[in-house]
Amino acid sequence: xxxxxxxxxxxxxxxxxxxxxxxxxxxxxxxxxxxxxxxxxxxxxxxxxxxxxxxxxxxxxxxxxxxxxxxxxxxxxxxxxxxxxxxxxxxxxxxxxxxxxxxxxxxxxxxxxxxxxxxxxxxxxxxxxxxxxxxxxxxxxxxxxxxxxxxxxxxxxxxxxxxxxxxxxxxxxxxxxxxxxxxxxxxxxxxxxxxxxxxxxxxxxxxxxxxxxxxxxxxxxxxxxxxxxxxxxxxxxxxxxxxxxxxxxxxxxxxxxxxxxxxxxxxxxxxxxxxxxxxxxxxxxxxxxxxxxxxxxxxxxxxxxxxxxxxxxxxxxxxxxxxxxxxxxxxxxxxxxxxxxxxxxxxxxxxxxxxxxxx
Amino acid sequence: xxxxxxxxxxxxxxxxxxxxxxxxxxxxxxxxxxxxxxxxxxxxxxxxxxxxxxxxxxxxxxxxxxxxxxxxxxxxxxxxxxxxxxxxxxxxxxxxxxxxxxxxxxxxxxxxxxxxxxxxxxxxxxxxxxxxxxxxxxxxxxxxxxxxxxxxxxxxxxxxxxxxxxxxxxxxxxxxxxxxxxxxxxxxxxxxxxxxxxxxxxxxxxxxxxxxxxxxxxxxxxxxxxxxxxxxxxxxxxxxxxxxxxxxxxxxxxxxxxxxxxxxxxxxxxxxxxxxxxxxxxxxxxxxxxxxxxx
Amino acid sequence: xxxxxxxxxxxxxxxxxxxxxxxxxxxxxxxxxxxxxxxxxxxxxxxxxxxxxxxxxxxxxxxxxxxxxxxxxxxxxxxxxxxxxxxxxxxxxxxxxxxxxxxxxxxxxxxxxxxxxxxxxxxxxxxxxxxxxxxxxxxxxxxxxxxxxxxxxxxxxxxxxxxxxxxxxxxxxxxxxxxxxxxxxxxxxxxxxxxxxxxxxxxxxxxxxxxxxxxxxxxxxxxxxxxxxxxxxxxxxxxxxxxxxx
Numbered sequence: 001x002x003x004x005x006x007x008x009x010x011x012x013x014x015x016x017x018x019x020x021x022x023x024x025x026x027x028x029x030x031x032x033x034x035x036x037x038x039x040x041x042x043x044x045x046x047x048x049x050x051x052x053x054x055x056x057x058x059x060x061x062x063x064x065x066x067x068x069x070x071x072x073x074x075x076x077x078x079x080x081x082x083x084x085x086x087x088x089x090x091x092x093x094x095x096x097x098x099x100x101x102x103x104x105x106x107x108x109x110x111x112x113x114x115x116x117x118x119x120x121x122x123x124x125x126x127x128x129x130x131x132x133x134x135x136x137x138x139x140x141x142x143x144x145x146x147x148x149x150x151x152x153x154x155x156x157x158x159x160x161x162x163x164x165x166x167x168x169x170x171x172x173x174x175x176x177x178x179x180x181x182x183x184x185x186x187x188x189x190x191x192x193x194x195x196x197x198x199x200x201x202x203x204x205x206x207x208x209x210x211x212x213x214x215x216x217x218x219x220x221x222x223x224x225x226x227x228x229x230x231x232x233x234x235x236x237x238x239x240x241x242x243x244x245x246x247x248x249x250x251x252x253x254x255x256x257x258x259x260x261x262x263x264x265x266x267x268x269x270x271x272x273x274x275x276x277x278x279x280x281x282x283x284x285x286x287x288x289x290x291x292x293x294x295x296x297x298x299x300x301x302x303x304x305x306x307x308x309x310x311x312x313x314x315x316x317x318x319x320x321x322x323x324x325x326x327x328x329x330x331x332x333x334x335x336x337x338x339x340x341x342x343x344x345x346x347x348x349x350x351x352x353x354x355x356x357x358x359x
Numbered sequence: 360x361x362x363x364x365x366x367x368x369x370x371x372x373x374x375x376x377x378x379x380x381x382x383x384x385x386x387x388x389x390x391x392x393x394x395x396x397x398x399x400x401x402x403x404x405x406x407x408x409x410x411x412x413x414x415x416x417x418x419x420x421x422x423x424x425x426x427x428x429x430x431x432x433x434x435x436x437x438x439x440x441x442x443x444x445x446x447x448x449x450x451x452x453x454x455x456x457x458x459x460x461x462x463x464x465x466x467x468x469x470x471x472x473x474x475x476x477x478x479x480x481x482x483x484x485x486x487x488x489x490x491x492x493x494x495x496x497x498x499x500x501x502x503x504x505x506x507x508x509x510x511x512x513x514x515x516x517x518x519x520x521x522x523x524x525x526x527x528x529x530x531x532x533x534x535x536x537x538x539x540x541x542x543x544x545x546x547x548x549x550x551x552x553x554x555x556x557x558x559x560x561x562x563x564x565x566x567x568x569x570x571x572x573x574x575x576x577x578x579x580x581x582x583x584x585x586x587x588x589x590x591x592x593x594x595x596x597x598x599x600x601x602x603x604x605x606x607x608x609x610x611x612x613x614x615x616x617x618x619x620x621x622x623x624x625x626x627x628x629x630x631x632x633x634x635x636x637x638x639x640x641x642x643x644x645x646x647x648x649x650x651x652x653x654x
Numbered sequence: 655x656x657x658x659x660x661x662x663x664x665x666x667x668x669x670x671x672x673x674x675x676x677x678x679x680x681x682x683x684x685x686x687x688x689x690x691x692x693x694x695x696x697x698x699x700x701x702x703x704x705x706x707x708x709x710x711x712x713x714x715x716x717x718x719x720x721x722x723x724x725x726x727x728x729x730x731x732x733x734x735x736x737x738x739x740x741x742x743x744x745x746x747x748x749x750x751x752x753x754x755x756x757x758x759x760x761x762x763x764x765x766x767x768x769x770x771x772x773x774x775x776x777x778x779x780x781x782x783x784x785x786x787x788x789x790x791x792x793x794x795x796x797x798x799x800x801x802x803x804x805x806x807x808x809x810x811x812x813x814x815x816x817x818x819x820x821x822x823x824x825x826x827x828x829x830x831x832x833x834x835x836x837x838x839x840x841x842x843x844x845x846x847x848x849x850x851x852x853x854x855x856x857x858x859x860x861x862x863x864x865x866x867x868x869x870x871x872x873x874x875x876x877x878x879x880x881x882x883x884x885x886x887x888x889x890x891x892x893x894x895x896x897x898x899x900x
Contacts, residue, residue: 224731
């Protein structure tokens with residue numbers, strides 16, 4: 001039952017992902033954001049949901065990836081300092097070749113460098129537990145934004161612009177329907193890859209140990225599990241995908257600003273937590289459902305509640321966290337356990353312990 | 360090094376630091392109170408401070424001298440804290456701490472936005488006109504409003520601590536903090552205790568905010584640094600350690616001022632958050648040697 | 655017969671409290687040894703000292719000749735030494751089967767983390783769960799088991815990890831008295847069939863007398879006496895320690 005439902009859902013997503021931009025071209029940016037949000041929530045889920053380590057700092061990798069990708073794209077063809085000093089007065093245009101070498105290189109570095117940083121930082125920070133970890137990572141997330149404001153080669157507080165989509169003979173390059181479409185599909189593909197990687201990961205011993213760490217980290221250690229290794233590896237995976245997501249998002253947004261766009265702790269950093277809880281943390285599909293509902297809802301609020309969005313966000317956080325901490329998947333699990341292959345066996349509950357001493 | 364070559368700079372930083380630190384200490388004491396009694400980290404702490412500041416600012420805007428705003432700030436936040444507890448916070452008190460962190464975080468966002476909408480996003484101060492005195496041949500400036508804040512903070516802290524020791528409610532709060540179940544059995548209405556504790560904390564933040572409005576500046580989004588400062592102070596000093604909380608508050612203030620001189624005011628916030636991480640990592644590494652971890 | 659565990663002059667102080675003072679003992683490989691003593695005598699602290707839950711202040715602890723005192727908690731089970739807890743520790747949100755499957759001993763190779771759990775693991779888990787009598791409850795969430803049932807689960811999980819020596823902290827506490835004979839039977843079987851050395855903290859004297867080949871008695875953080883069950887039963891110091899302890 002579960003596998004068939006899952007299969008249908010995956011096919012539905014793939015079809016939707018491929019065809020939606022043609023059906024709703026106006027919403028291409030929001031749709032790209034949707035896939036990026038799904039990456040946010042799914043990767044946050046590794047720490048927050050599966051492992052029980054609630055982090056407010058994953059935005060660090062997103063922001064780093066954004067800056068690294070853009071810097072690589074730019075410095076491949078031009079001088080980075082000159083570019084940021086020019087402050088958006090676009091006198092630099094990439095050739096097609098430059099663009100399509102700089103971009104994949106940038107995305108690659110956007111994944112790798114944050115992953116390495118996660119490896120290093122993780123060994124320090126992942127020794128913290130519970131609320132100390134949460135607030136400590138909050139510190140990282142915000143400090144990153146503050147310090148980025150003073151990195152002049154990245155444009156400091158003003159930020160920097162991202163390379164423009166290349167033109168051929170004065171017209172935008174027509175691959176896949178232009179820049180907007182191209183990056184839409186890039187974010188969609190990123191999500192699909194992230195999804196399948198996580199799906200695999202959660203089916204391995206790794207995924208189970210993460211849950212064991214959540215349930216009783218002391219027991220896991222007492223059973224010989226080198227927990228730090230798992231914790232850090234999980235963060236490295238999150239960092240990798242978040243970094244690439246950042247690189248893609250920077251290109252979609254057109255410009256990078258340290259605290260509002262890159263290290264957007266107050267918005268994206270919170271969204272990723274909220275979406276996962278809304279959908280149901282600890283499950284594979286929870287973050288996806290949560291991201292979908294959140295993005296749709298957010299766009300709805302945006303158009304109808306201009307000026308009140310953040311109040312609504314705060315309100316939403318309070319409501320979800322207070323009344324629906326298990327999220328949608330949690331609700332489903334309680335009301336339709338068959339969907340999850342969980343059978344409530346009353347016989348098992350009532351069974352007595354029987355030790356057969358004839359063995 | 361600049362620190363050694365400029366004794367007056369040091370003294371100035373120290374004095375300024377102690378004076379701002381007294382406000383941090385007041386806010387930290389409130390946070391320790393709520394944390395110790397209800398096991399909640401009130402992420403909205405900083406927003407309560409700033410809101411308290413805006414109340415005093417509003418009083419000032421009405422043409423009244425801002426020091427009369429202090430009781431209003433305290434009272435307004437006290438009542439708001441009580442209401443917020445009764446509507447929202449009570450639902451998350453006995454749950455996972457992360458839930459309460461998120462819930463109070465949601466509250467902080469809402470308050471932030473309301474402040475932004477009502478008061479705008481420019482930086483404000485409620486001017487007291489208290490003047491400045493100069494010491495040591497104009498090498499040290501002592502803004503009298505800072506001295507005033509310092510005195511008020513200390514008096515406020517002492518008043519609350521005394522209240523906790525002497526009054527019936529205070530004793531009920533302390534009993535509940537030690538053992539909620541036992542307190543309930545002995546007839547203490549723990550829900551009431553929680554509500555009043557949360558309200559007192561909010562009130563303290565309001566008072567602190569009033570001082571901030573007069574002495575420093577207000578802005579809708581500078582609440583979080585206050586929250587983080589009080590959290591740091593509490594984890595350095597330890598929950599039950601009242602003199603430690605007050606001392607650490609002063610110490611943090613001094614440290615901030617010194618760092619502002621050394622690396623610049625624009626890095627102040629970055630400094631605070633980095634310091635938080637450094638302290639946490641240091642603490643956890645030290646405990647790891649004993650094969651323990653921060654609880 | 656070699657000594658699988660050698661504890662020499664181990665002390666552990668918590669501030670002013672002398673939880674363990676100059677404790678020495680050795681356990682022969684393949685034997686069943688009990689650790690008794692009134693509450694507060696430092697038995698669990700000694701267990702904690704041995705498996706590295708906290709560092710010790712003085713002394714040495716050798717398991718199969720390897721020094722344990724400088725090792726971290728997770729480095730010790732791979733050597734073959736496991737302990738269960740007085741206040742049960744299990745993975746509450748996961749099913750008993752899952753609890754078992756994760757407890758399987760695996761190599762320390764980094765890439766082993768990403769192995770899928772083999773199907774054979776299910777069979778092994780079910781076998782051990784029936785051994786301790788929990789087969790019927792194997793798909794329930796571990797958190798839903800009663801305290802005594804959790805103790806059995808902990809035992810089963812430990813067996814899954816292929817230990818050479820098991821340190822059990824009050825294995826029969828909280829277990830239905832009618833099952834205790836079954837537990838004694840299981841423990842003896844584990845010891846005989848799989849040659850697992852057992853070091854057991856117990857308050858139930860009937861269990862101790864029926865199970866142990868050798869007994870160590872602690873009181874006030876010190877080692878009070880040790881010997882065969884018959885000797886200990888009649889040892890005046892032991893009797894005084896229990897009667898006089900408050």
